[in-house]
Amino acid sequence: MVVESADLARLVRSPVFTADEQSKALGALLEKAGIGALVTRFLKVVAANRRLFAIREMIKDFRKLVAHHKGEVFGGTHTCGTADRFAARRDQGRHQVRHRAGRPD
Numbered sequence: 664m665v666v667e668s669a670d671l672a673r674l675v676r677s678p679v680f681t682a683d684e685q686s687k688a689l690g691a692l693l694e695k696a697g698i699g700a701l702v703t704r705f706l707k708v709v710a711a712n713r714r715l716f717a718i719r720e721m722i723k724d725f726r727k728l729v730a731h732h733k734g735e736v737f738g739g740t741h742t743c744g745t746a747d748r749f750a751a752r753r754d755q756g757r758h759q760v761r762h763r764a765g766r767p768d
Contacts, residue, residue: 674689674715675715675718676715682710682711682712682713685710686707686710686711689706689707689710690703690707706718734764736760736763736764738756740752740753740756
């Protein structure tokens with residue numbers, strides 16, 4: 664929502680607005696958008712603590728925590744050789760990922 668609205672971005676990032684003004688405006692916006700009570704309360708606490716400017720990083724870090732909790736592993740591969748070399752490296756990479764994740768082959 665912040666990316667789509669210049670006014671909301673200004674509200675979130677500007678030190679001109681008081682924490683109370685941010686909280687009230689955010690509450691009205693979240694209610695209109697149909698956002699749940701838990702998220703609304705969280706965002707109001709963030710606003711009260713004058714940390715709305717950091718909400719994008721908080722969400723990103725929360726997603727990382729959830730992924731870690733679920734045991735999700737992210738990785739990528741790059742190739743610069745023949746198909747046989749690629750297959751060998753792919754198999755080696757799969758083995759390493761399984762080993763690090765604690766899963767036997």
